[in-house]
Amino acid sequence: MTAEHETHEMYDGTDALMAAITGEELPAETRADAAFMADHRRATADVALLREQLGIIGNALAEDARPQEEPAPVRAPRNWRPVRRFAFGSLAVAAVATVLAGMGWLVVQAGSGANEDSGSASGAKADTSARSPFSSPGYLACARLVAEGEVTDVEQLPGASEQDRITLHVTRSYKPEKAEKQLTLVIDEGALQKALHKGDRILVAVPQHAVTPDYVLVGEKSIAGERAGLGRALPESAGISCE
Incomplete structure (x- = not known):
């Protein structure tokens, strides 16, 4: 330690x-x-x-x-x-x-x-939980961005060995319904299961009042398994207030 x-x-x-x-x-x-x-x-x-x-x-x-x-x-x-x-x-x-x-x-x-x-x-x-945050209306209610797309650039931040700055070409935005086609995000390595590379397909969630995603899924197979639950939970989240 x-x-x-x-x-x-x-x-x-x-x-x-x-x-x-x-x-x-x-x-x-x-x-x-x-x-x-x-x-x-x-x-x-x-x-x-x-x-x-x-x-x-x-x-x-x-x-x-x-x-x-x-x-x-x-x-x-x-x-x-x-x-x-x-x-x-x-x-x-x-x-x-x-x-x-x-x-x-x-x-x-x-x-x-x-x-x-x-x-x-x-x-x-x-x-910690059998359910994914992407299938939780409560979690989605407190997220300001939920989107998937392709990583077009990865750059390690100078002086920050545990953070990468990526450029994401958004192919689908769940929340908000419309988002910029090109997003720049700073990602903590703690939110990743493996290092990101150009061309990776990812699904990210950024909480309210946060600048970095706390959940990042990498790979089409992983993302595909979340789409159904995300599609069900997102409408329910609209009626939940975020404390």
Whole structure:
């Protein structure tokens, strides 16, 4: 573990994951740290996904709690409804426990994040949620740019070994519906699974109030697997306010 990595995980006493969970406002000096902010944006997306899952479970429990109409005289055995309700309630409790366990995992990671190397952090990010951020209405509601296209130029920023400046020829803009055909983006290496090259096809998402993407998919195969979920989630995101 390097001192530089410790700084990215814990900046001036502020932990990126705990800040995302509590929603506390970050100091200006902390916001100026690009690597820390990349960690913070990824943590915010993970927390948003967990909150969304809790909302789905809560709605399902509320639906089950509504008064049931009396069945017709000809009906299934009397013990059928209680058994069904018990089974559903058990599943719901198990689902809540699973989500809460995920929240507990996040809190544990917040306390021990400074002791993990960058490779472990990358693997944890991949396993944090079964759902992709691109399929999450909550995540998309807080994104200012979601677009795919072809990389036409890659340049490492002088004095910033962990950042690349790329030129993206946009072939499809999801949010906003219309975007410039040529975009210049600064990408943190922490958002990438592999280095970018000219000719790569990518799908990027940039959060509100951010200048760098926090999620980048590389390759047509990876992008194709996200288009259906993205197409479903994007209309739903229009009715969600971003806090």
